[in-house]
Amino acid sequence: MWQRGRMGSVPLEVDLALLGGGGAASLVLAALARHGVRDLRIAVVDPVHRRGQDRTWAFWDRPGNDLDELLSASWSRVEVVTAERQRVLDVAPLRYAMLRSSPIYDRAAEAERLLGVTRVVASADTVTDHGDGVLVGGTDGPALRAGWVLDSRPRPPERPGRTNWLQHFRGWWLAADRPLFDPTRAVLMDFRTPQPTRGVSFGYVLPVSSRYALVEYTEFSPHLLTGAAYDRALGGYCDLLGLDPARFTVGEVENGVIPMTDGPFVARPSPRVVRLGTAGGATRPSTGFTFAAMYRQADQVARALAAGGPPVPGPAYPPRHRWMDAVALRALDRDLVDGPAFFARLFDRNPASRVLRFLDGATTVAEDLAVMNSTRLVPMAAAAVGDAAGRLRDRVVPSRRPAWRVPPPVVGSDP
The missing domain is CATH 3.30.9.10 (D-Amino Acid Oxidase, subunit A, domain 2)
Incomplete structure (x- = not known):
């Protein structure tokens, strides 16, 4: 049953509705408070009110931001180990950081109080974009009408990828x-x-x-x-x-x-519905890292709303990185490269900070070429040709795409 104290048959009117109350939504709430957004009517729709330690995020960033006081630990040195060698890498000026969910949820709860957020403890069964607003409904009928919807609920890609x-x-x-x-x-x-x-x-x-x-x-x-x-x-x-x-x-x-797939996650399925988190493309296909992109999305949404604009973040990663991820996944899946050797070569032939920034989608084209040059040319070229052929085949006969089982919801840590 939909709950907002006592609700009648008239939908609640809000400016912004967040569907799902996990990490992505919590980061958005904290960012809205941080950027001084005070004049919006906001609702969070989720059947579960997230609290406590239900997951751990690990990510890299630069010290000196608003996450510093929330971290459980951080390191300027990391190890990459193979059977042949132990590598101790200095990742400065970056840091590798660990953040547990409880302080993120606590900060979001504080932001909710500051922003006057309404909690709707239920599932959003229907989301209908009418162009001038979005109607969110439950089993008991219409629940709320929002100017914009930010949807961070887990979902599969729009269609199965060539590698899943x-x-x-x-x-x-x-x-x-x-x-x-x-x-x-x-x-x-x-x-x-x-x-x-x-x-x-x-x-x-x-x-x-x-x-x-x-x-x-x-x-x-x-x-x-x-x-x-x-x-x-x-x-x-x-x-x-x-x-x-x-x-x-x-x-x-x-x-x-x-999910680690080259299947597309559509970040904006309709004019006033925006997806965040994994559903919005925040998960890096080649590694599974998600938190840093979620944090960027939240900050971009809050900055846009503070400036009076639409809450639409930019792409989580550059298109060329999506292509490089698809090629790397294909090379691993088709056994064209040895997995441990592939990752070891990346760290052996590049500064650690470059590899980490590449995996976070923050490198330049020149740096991307250097990363590509550190892999084995023949197998990666074969994977690139196979990827191009697969893309062409999918356009000609899209029904040939294999079915893919939807993975269970993400629970636990984000390494």
Whole structure:
């Protein structure tokens, strides 16, 4: 049932409706408060009021912004490990940062109070754009009419891509009875994990202190594992790190599934409906990173509204990066390149800050060419030709696109 205290049959009139109250919507609310937007009627529509620790985001940015006081930890050095070599990378002037959901939700709640936001605790079953406004309805009929709708609810791409992988993972928050971790650096990718037949796996470690860390096992592959398989993989990775199970306890467990696909996410399905988060293209197809793009989207929306404009952010990533991601995914999926070697070459042949900015969509064309030049030419050229042929084939016979199972909603950490 739709709830706004007591509601009658007349829809609530608002200027802006946020569908979904997770990370993307929370960042928008905080940005609206930060940029002094005070004269809008705003509603959040979500059947669940998000609170507490339900996920962890890891991302890179420059220190000195409004996220500083919310971070659980940050590192200026990260490790990329293969069977042959351990690389310790200085990512300055960037930092690799970890942010848990609770302070983001708390900041959003404070912004809600400041902005006078109305909470509608229900699902949005219908969203109808009439050109001059959007009618959002529930099972009991019309609920609200909004000038603009920002929709951050998880959804599949508009159509299946030519490559459809998933980033899926499980993490354990480990509390040790003595120092076991190096809090001065994070393990970004450790490829010493057993590699799947089709896909790439790695572990990573995000230490908050010498006795407390998130240790996670991740796969880039087409299919999910069973719960027991994730636990075996995580236990094996802890053994690889030399972590004695007798010396630590497992507190929280985090799980997640993030789409890695060249299928298109339509960011503006109608004139007054704008999608944010993964549904709006914020997830980088080649890595699954999402938070930094969500943060940019929120800031752009708030700046636009503060200036009296429409709440429409720019593309999350440049089109050329989308193309490069499609080629990289194809090369991995068709086994044209070895996954660990592919990522290791990127860090070996480029400054770490360039690779991280590239993965965040912030590099120049010249830097992109340098990144491309660091990969193996023949297999990547083959992947590019195959991608071009696939695009042409899809235009001629679009019905040949394979069906793709919609992944479960994203839960847990965003590595």
